[in-house]
Amino acid sequence: MASLPPELEKSIFELTAYSEPKVNKYLYRVLMLRGRETYNHEVWQDYPCDVFTRLKSIPPSVLRDSIRHLYLELMPIDMCRYLLSTCTAVEDLWINQADSSLLDLVAALPLRRLHCHPVQLFSTQEQLDFGHPLFSNLTHLELFVVLPEFNPSSWIGLTTIPHLTHLSFSDAVSLPLAPSLLQDCKLLRVLVFIFDPDWMEPEDASVVSSIAPQDLRFVQMECSAFGKDWRSGALGRGDYWDRADAFIAKRMSKEIDPALYVLEGDQSVLIVD
Template sequence: MGIPSTDSPALPPELEQEIFELAAYSNPLSVPQLMLVACRVKEWAEPFRYRILILMGVNRPRLNGRGCFPHEDDDNFARILATPPSIFRKSVRNLCLNYAYDPVLGHILSATHDLENLWVVHDFTQTPLASIFHPTRLKRLHCSPQGLFPDEDKVDFTHPIFTHLTHLDIFNGFSAQLLGGLPLILSLTHLAFEDRAAVFQVPRLLQECKALRVVVYRMYLPIESESHPELQGLWEDPRFVQMACREQIKDWHMGALTGVDFWSRAEDFILKRRSGEIEFRD
């Protein structure tokens, strides 16, 4: 009696598919191994390989240790450009583009309609982010103001890209137009920024952005309450958090993998302030 082929299913195909897809979803790092089990398993598991996609670019630092994903070492992005757009369309939910090139941006962003979480560092002076892709589920966006609106006179937070957005993390500086437009993002509950001057606009934002629950100043140096008594009300508002976040891409990656990132840490801090476990600043 011969040894059964590993390519012959021992379970009903629907149940077997559900088992392997659950394994791939719960542990994305196991996907390359799962793909070696059988051809049918490769077809089921491969889309989960791209659920979190990180492109670092030529000579950029890479993530090390647990959590490395397959395209971090594709400096020429050849494999990305050779991947059928249908794979991205079906799979990618979390995307980090750190110094990617225009052909790669167009190839991926045009196919990622179900993207939920985007980190992008790029000079969009000629090609605004909002004109490149039109996701239907985008909830978290990390980018620069220049990437969103290269022309400060054309700030438009009514664009469909912001329809379902709940988390917005802005790199670099805020413009007056950008600050004034934020209340138009009706579903915005979480806002983060690193522009020290923008802290002085937070009291107004907390009044005008009705849904805001978390505002994070990703600081390099904290703003001391003693030096700015005009911000007394802000120090007493539990929704405002000053937080250092040095390795931002690694933090984004862990958030996509586990749900634990600077957003969740800020939420925990706010809960402790509201419960009295952490005292309000004097």
């Protein structure tokens, strides 16, 4: 049976989705945008994220009712503002934008998962406000690499996030926070240290080895291809959080040696090509 050209099939589907409420809410569940000046856009061409003009051609109601997972990396601020103010049902946000004007827009979202560096949003190296509404409903929080001026006392408020069950960070300078986080975050089930073996210092490994055997919730893993891993999770195909959950469950049940705390290589990443 003859088939239509893919471009025509896509156009027909989109027109149908826009005109049929039962369909259009499933049209765009995941939206991923990465700056073209830094990344090879070809990798992401299967996402509904070509250019700003195309995004603005989509009825705002479709974006509002559809988008649940949003990824913004090195995008123009006007595009970020438009999407954050339009995609108001987003529950999972990955954002790497150093602009405090986005804070109120991010805080207004019904977020369950947030991947960010709070300093970029709050624009301060002073005490970070983890009591801010931005964090009130979060269960999963990934903190990006901290700045050289890292002050541990600025981050102690992490223990007050009320619904936090999963926390990860990717800078060894954050490691001294781990014991207090594991002790004081009452609901915390997973604490992941994502590391780059090329940057791992002997003293860092020593700190990790002093923490991990005492608390089975602590996992050290190597993770690359963060964008693909986030995409995999957004599409319901598993991400590093799922890998960590399964790994911890096996430690607790003694299916594997509880003393093991390192997920080797890129086992933490489910690549979806």
